[in-house]
Amino acid sequence: MSKSDANPTKHSKFEDAQAFVYGTAMCALALMMLKTLGLITGQTAGLALLISYLIEAPFGIVFFVLNLPFYWFGYKRMGLTFVIKTLICVALISVFTEIFPRFISFETLNPVFGAIMIGFMTASGLMAIIRHGGSLGGVGIMALYIQDASGFKAGYVQLAFDAVLFTVAAFILPLDLVGYSLLGAVVTNVVLAINHRRDRYIAT
Amino acid sequence: MPAPHPLPKNPPKHTLLEDIQGLTIGLITTAIGLSFIAQLGFLTGQTAGLALVISYMTHMSFSWVFWLINIPFYILAYVRMGKEFTIKSALSVTALSILMAYIPPLMTFQTLNPFFGTIAFGVLTGFGLLGVFRHKSSLGGLGVLALIAQDHFGIRAGLVQIAFDAILFAVAFFLFDAHVVIYSLFGALILNGVIAFNHRRDIYIAN
Numbered sequence: 001m002s003k004s005d006a007n008p009t010k011h012s013k014f015e016d017a018q019a020f021v022y023g024t025a026m027c028a029l030a031l032m033m034l035k036t037l038g039l040i041t042g043q044t045a046g047l048a049l050l051i052s053y054l055i056e057a058p059f060g061i062v063f064f065v066l067n068l069p070f071y072w073f074g075y076k077r078m079g080l081t082f083v084i085k086t087l088i089c090v091a092l093i094s095v096f097t098e099i100f101p102r103f104i105s106f107e108t109l110n111p112v113f114g115a116i117m118i119g120f121m122t123a124s125g126l127m128a129i130i131r132h133g134g135s136l137g138g139v140g141i142m143a144l145y146i147q148d149a150s151g152f153k154a155g156y157v158q159l160a161f162d163a164v165l166f167t168v169a170a171f172i173l174p175l176d177l178v179g180y181s182l183l184g185a186v187v188t189n190v191v192l193a194i195n196h197r198r199d200r201y202i203a204t
Numbered sequence: 205m206p207a208p209h210p211l212p213k214n215p216p217k218h219t220l221l222e223d224i225q226g227l228t229i230g231l232i233t234t235a236i237g238l239s240f241i242a243q244l245g246f247l248t249g250q251t252a253g254l255a256l257v258i259s260y261m262t263h264m265s266f267s268w269v270f271w272l273i274n275i276p277f278y279i280l281a282y283v284r285m286g287k288e289f290t291i292k293s294a295l296s297v298t299a300l301s302i303l304m305a306y307i308p309p310l311m312t313f314q315t316l317n318p319f320f321g322t323i324a325f326g327v328l329t330g331f332g333l334l335g336v337f338r339h340k341s342s343l344g345g346l347g348v349l350a351l352i353a354q355d356h357f358g359i360r361a362g363l364v365q366i367a368f369d370a371i372l373f374a375v376a377f378f379l380f381d382a383h384v385v386i387y388s389l390f391g392a393l394i395l396n397g398v399i400a401f402n403h404r405r406d407i408y409i410a411n
Contacts, residue, residue, distance in 0.1 A: 018401060022327060029324065103320035110310040117236060117311075120229050124331050194225055 011132055016085075019132040024089050026125030027136070028096030029104075030118045035059060035097075036106050037114050039181040040169055041122070041188070042162040044070070044138025046181075050169055060094035067137040073145040074137065085134035086141075093136065115180045119187025126188075127196055223339045230335025231296060234343070235303035237329030240321045242266060242308060247376055247388040248325075248395065249369040251277075251345025257376060271301040274344040281348045284355070292341035300343060322387050326394025333399060 011019070031049070034041060040049045048063035055062075067090050074083045129135065143157035162185070170178050218226065238252065245260065247253050255270035262269075274297045281290040313321075336343065350364035369392070376385050 015401065022331075022398070025327065026331075100320075103315070103317035104324070105314040105316075107312040107314040108310070113307070113310040117232070120233055121328075124233070191225075191229060194222065 016132045016134075019128040020085070020089055020092065020134055023125040023128035023132075023134075024092035025096055026121045026128070028093050028100055030121040030125065031059065031093070031097050032100050032104070033106075033109065033114050033118050033121075034181075034184070036109055037111050037180065038173070038177050039111075039115065039118075039184060040165070040173070040178075041118075041181060042165065042185045043136075043140065043158065045136065046162070046165050046169075046185075047139075050165065050172070054172070058098055060096075060098040063097070064090060064094040070137050070139070070141050074135075074141045077141060077145050077148065082133065082135070085132075086137045089129055089134045090137050111176075111180045112183070115184035116187055118184040119191060122184075122188045123191035123195070126192060130196065131201055218339060226335050226339035227292075227296060227299075227341055230332045230339065230341075231299050231303060232307075232332070234329050234332030234336065235300055235307045236311070237325045237327070237332060238266075238304060239308045239311060240316070240325040240328070241388070241391060242304075243313060244316060244318055244321050244387070245380075246318075246322065246325075246384055246391060247373075247380070248329075249372065249392045250347070250365065252343065253369070253372050253388075253392075257372065257379070261379065265305065267301040267305040270304070271297060277344050277346070277348050280352055281342075281344065284348055284352050289340065289342070292339075293344045296336060296341045297344045318383075318387050319390075322391040323394055326391045327398060330395045330398025333395075337399075 027045075031041075031045065034049060038053070040046045040053075044066055045063060048059060048066050051057070051066070052059040052062045071083050071087065074086055126136070135141065139158060139161050140154075143154035143161075146152055146157050147154040166178065166182065169181065173181075238248075241248060242256065247256050251273060252270060255266055255273055258264065258273070259266040259269045274294075278290055278294055281293055333343070342348075346365060346368055347361075350361035350368075353359050353364045354361040373385060373389060376388070
């Protein structure tokens with residue numbers, strides 16, 4: 001019996017573990033599809049993808065290294081448990097994205113269908129991770145930190161980051177790929193905005 | 205399996221738009237999961253599993269078989285679960301049938317490890333079905349029949365479903381390679397694990 005049977009609003013360790021494996025596997029599959037299509041996404045993962053295309057380095061390593069400086073902000077702002085959970089999730093994503101191509105590769109993948117599917121899978125994966133008290137680190141944490149320090153809204157920090165990222169990408173990548181990337185990022189964020197409701201999914 | 209908990213009183217209701225987005229995401233993701241096992245030639249349980257077996261045997265498309273075998277169940281659903289549930293289920297079954305006609309060609313694999321594909325199916329379809337259930341719909345079929353059996357004959361609905369799957373997989377052992385059936389059983393296990401651990405009316409409280 002899981003611990004949550006005694007307290008239904010608290011996730012047990014096992015429930016957290018299955019959510020992190022589920023969430024990171026979903027995000028890793030979505031990242032693999034982004035790589036297959038040559039697309040990017042927003043936030044830290046998007047920056048890591050762009051860098052990995054430019055310097056032809058493995059995404060998993062770039063993503064892991066890129067996240068390192070942000071753990072300090074995470075520790076200051078959110079505490080040790082959050083940082084440990086985030087570190088585990090980031091590490092799982094890095095490993096999964098490097099391993100998955102051995103098991104699955106696409107012969108055809110329609111880019112519009114792919115972008116929508118990537119949006120659903122990323123949103124579902126992120127929701128599982130966030131609902132269980134983890135994160136994928138990076139820009140999001142820094143944004144919260146900046147909000148605390150300067151009063152500048154975290155959401156705007158993230159939006160500004162993505163605006164710069166996509167603008168830079170528009171100069172580097174073919175425009176149709178930037179368009180599909182935007183579609184995927186919009187689907188992800190709409191699904192998250194509608195479904196990530198602390199008042200409905202009440203466990204923590 | 206988590207034990208049942210008392211449900212919250214006056215749960216918040218989903219709006220129509222929320223139901224539409226929830227069912228859209230749920231059904232598309234379910235179809236993507238099914239595309240994985242359809243391309244591997246594997247099976248699953250329940251009505252979708254029966255439809256896959258028939259479609260492999262007769263070379264008819266899964267979409268038509270799945271849509272047709274669900275028809276008798278709507279009558280039962282109407283009697284047992286009411287109009288709203290029946291209409292939502294009929295819409296969901298029809299949408300899934302259409303999606304299964306269009307999605308597989310949009311996503312074909314150069315390599316797909318059967319073990320990986322089976323897990324991907326269980327996880328994706330498990331997530332998709334959660335969306336469908338949380339927005340009070342179903343993919344029709346046997347579930348309703350099982351509930352009626354429970355009402356009239358006192359046989360637990362879950363047992364009826366297990367018995368159906370047991371017969372389906374036993375028949376499949378004679379029709380398909382053993383490895384197909386074993387992978388399929390594994391996929392069904394993951395799918396049901398995802399639903400059992402996450403379909404909690406006490407944690408996701410909206411209705």
